[in-house]
Amino acid sequence: MKAKIVFWGILLSLGLYGCKKENENRIMTDKFSIAYLRGSSWVDYSYEVIMENNGKMQVIEDHGISNLHRQSNYTIKHADIDLIKENLADLSLININNSYGFGENAPKDLPVVLIKYKTDYNSDSTVIYSPDKDELPKELVSFLSTIGKLISDIDMQKK
Numbered sequence: 637m638k639a640k641i642v643f644w645g646i647l648l649s650l651g652l653y654g655c656k657k658e659n660e661n662r663i664m665t666d667k668f669s670i671a672y673l674r675g676s677s678w679v680d681y682s683y684e685v686i687m688e689n690n691g692k693m694q695v696i697e698d699h700g701i702s703n704l705h706r707q708s709n710y711t712i713k714h715a716d717i718d719l720i721k722e723n724l725a726d727l728s729l730i731n732i733n734n735s736y737g738f739g740e741n742a743p744k745d746l747p748v749v750l751i752k753y754k755t756d757y758n759s760d761s762t763v764i765y766s767p768d769k770d771e772l773p774k775e776l777v778s779f780l781s782t783i784g785k786l787i788s789d790i791d792m793q794k795k
Contacts, residue, residue, distance in 0.1 A: 665755040673750040685787055695791050710790045723779045728758040730775050737767035
């Protein structure tokens with residue numbers, strides 16, 4: 637009986653240590669800058685979003701064919717900034733490829749998405765075209781989902 641208690645005590649200690657160790661590897665950041673650019677040279681279109689840790693979000697949209705240009709500035713809510721920081725912390729733990737979706741069977745006329753981020757401890761970027769199913773790492777998918785939802789909620793609602 638005493639051996640079982642010692643065994644469970646050691647197992648519990650290792651489990652708690654493992655949880656602590658996982659959280660220590662995840663570095664949270666206070667400073668970040670994110671650039672999201674979606675564009676297509678086929679139709680001379682670009683949509684750029686820049687997000688900063690101070691809550692500023694700038695959108696620059698150009699439609700070259702129709703000669704339309706729009707620049708908008710917004711404020712990101714504090715809760716959304718915290719969500720971005722969490723996603724950046726997860727994303728910064730992996731090395732993302734320089735590009736995704738440029739395979740030989742990829743279509744030739746889709747928009748390209750460029751993501752660049754910089755924090756006070758890390759920076760990285762990637763270009764995404766037409767990725768195969770499950771080609772993107774889950775951390776990048778989560779990050780893109782969060783950024784996409786924020787852009788939709790903030791900018792698309794104001795148009």
